[in-house]
Amino acid sequence: MRNTVLVYATRWGATTETAQEIIRVIKEKFNIDIDLVNLKDKSTKNPDVTPYDNVILGVSVAKFRWAKEGKIFLKKNRQKLAGKKLFVFVSSGGAGDAYKEGDLVKYEQLQKKWIDSTLAKFNLNFTSRKALGGRYVGSFADRGDNRDWGIIREWAEEIGRIISSGN
Numbered sequence: 001m002r003n004t005v006l007v008y009a010t011r012w013g014a015t016t017e018t019a020q021e022i023i024r025v026i027k028e029k030f031n032i033d034i035d036l037v038n039l040k041d042k043s044t045k046n047p048d049v050t051p052y053d054n055v056i057l058g059v060s061v062a063k064f065r066w067a068k069e070g071k072i073f074l075k076k077n078r079q080k081l082a083g084k085k086l087f088v089f090v091s092s093g094g095a096g097d098a099y100k101e102g103d104l105v106k107y108e109q110l111q112k113k114w115i116d117s118t119l120a121k122f123n124l125n126f127t128s129r130k131a132l133g134g135r136y137v138g139s140f141a142d143r144g145d146n147r148d149w150g151i152i153r154e155w156a157e158e159i160g161r162i163i164s165s166g167n
Contacts, residue, residue, distance in 0.1 A: 003051055004032060004163060008058035009039040009069035014134045014145070015060045015091040018152055022056065022089075025156035030164050039069035049077050054085045054163050060134065061092040061114050074122045085127040087159050090114045096133020096146030107131065127162060130155045 004026075008019045016038070023034045034056070037047045049055055059070030074081070092114055098107040111131040119126055132155075133146035 004054040005035040005052045006056040007037040007039055009067035011060040011062050015058045019058045021152055022156040025153050026160040030160035039073055049080050056087040058089045061090045078122045081124055088115050088126050088129045090131050091134040092131050093134040095131035100146050
């Protein structure tokens with residue numbers, strides 16, 4: 001079984017767009033269908049991940065915090081996720097800035113802070129993870145959208161190769 005679901009929690013839409021692009025790339029290049037679940041949608045906010053072998057989780061990070069729905073999802077599903085391939089991305093303006101500026105040390109620190117440390121709290125490991133840029137709003141709106149679509153597509157291809165290989 002190679003069933004895959006991408007669950008996400010967005011604040012201002014950047015995570016939604018990123019999730020849609022990841023699915024598009026994986027479907028086109030690897031012919032893998034992926035179910036998409038918005039954790040903020042009341043009808044799907046507690047999805048059953050039991051039938052899936054692969055779970056991609058995308059979460060918005062703003063004001064130094066994960067979108068709460070992402071942490072709720074991990075808490076409710078930590079036992080079910082333990083035996084699955086878990087791919088995690090965060091939409092983070094800070095990580096996008098660090099990557100764009102070539103500060104790979106800061107970028108890696110933010111990946112560890114936003115992904116590794118959060119998963120460790122739930123005793124979960126990841127198969128692959130990526131901190132991707134985001135879109136600024138409010139008082140930071142002048143900083144714009146710092147997502148790198150090339151990096152997003154490369155990571156989607158990595159996921160597709162892993163899922164296709166069955167390893």
